[in-house]
Amino acid sequence: MDYHYIFDRKVLFPIEYQTFKFTYSGKMDTLPVFPKEDLYIADCNDKEELEGLGFFENDEVEQFINDPSIYIYRINGEYIACGTFLKPYWRTDIPDSEKNSYRDIGMHVSPNHRYKGYGRSMVQNLTLIALEQGFIPLTECTVENTASRTALESAGYVLQ
Numbered sequence: 001m002d003y004h005y006i007f008d009r010k011v012l013f014p015i016e017y018q019t020f021k022f023t024y025s026g027k028m029d030t031l032p033v034f035p036k037e038d039l040y041i042a043d044c045n046d047k048e049e050l051e052g053l054g055f056f057e058n059d060e061v062e063q064f065i066n067d068p069s070i071y072i073y074r075i076n077g078e079y080i081a082c083g084t085f086l087k088p089y090w091r092t093d094i095p096d097s098e099k100n101s102y103r104d105i106g107m108h109v110s111p112n113h114r115y116k117g118y119g120r121s122m123v124q125n126l127t128l129i130a131l132e133q134g135f136i137p138l139t140e141c142t143v144e145n146t147a148s149r150t151a152l153e154s155a156g157y158v159l160q
Contacts, residue, residue, distance in 0.1 A: 019140040020149060021093065022157035024127055030154065032121035034073060036128055042070035042082065049079060055108040071126060073118065081109045083122040085129065088138065103135040107151070119151040127155065 042050060042065050050061045050070065064070045064084065071083045084106035087099055094102060107122040123139065130137040139157055141148035 019142055021140045021160040022138060022152050023160055024137045025156045025158045028124055028127075028156040030117075030120070032124045033117040034121055034125075036125035039071040039073055039083075039122075039125060041068045042072050043068075046070070046072060050082065053082070053108055055082070071122070071129075073122060079110055080113050081107060081118045081122045083107045083126045085126050101136055102138055103130040103133075105130065105137055105139045107148075114147065119148070120155045123152060123155040123157070 042061075044065060047061055047065060050056060050065075056064070061070070064086070067086075069085050071085060072079065073081045073083075084104070086104045086106070088094055088102050088104040089099060091099070091102075091104070103126075105123050105126045107119045107126075109119045109122070127137045139152055141152060
């Protein structure tokens with residue numbers, strides 16, 4: 001088990017409690033800063049760049065490209081953000097028989113483009129895609145990642 005700091009207090013969390021879990025509230029108060037049509041699904045040409053982000057685990061990029069589960073947003077060819085759109089196979093709070101109904105939404109924003117609404121917009125756009133495809137969107141973030149929590153809440157997600 002690891003120690004984490006919450007509100008300046010050192011607390012011990014078992015692994016299953018180290019993330020905040022969110023469900024979609026059903027409403028978005030703001031519009032995304034870019035339309036979902038500007039997203040594209042990552043392919044093998046994006047693999048090296050995605051692996052260099054430090055966002056994905058060892059072989060996840062190749063697995064997610066083959067799935068396909070990674071969406072990318074660029075401006076004039078420059079990487080701005082990516083989002084993941086995954087069956088939540090790791091979630092122990094969802095019965096295995098129900099996992100096909102859900103899609104877990106994740107996002108990474110280039111350090112040069114953070115705090116400009118791109119993370120929120122990626123989550124909003126992937127949420128719209130999930131709903132259009134008949135999935136129930138959900139997401140999570142680590143307890144110490146306050147920027148992600150803020151983006152998720154501003155995209156219409158609420159803590160479970």
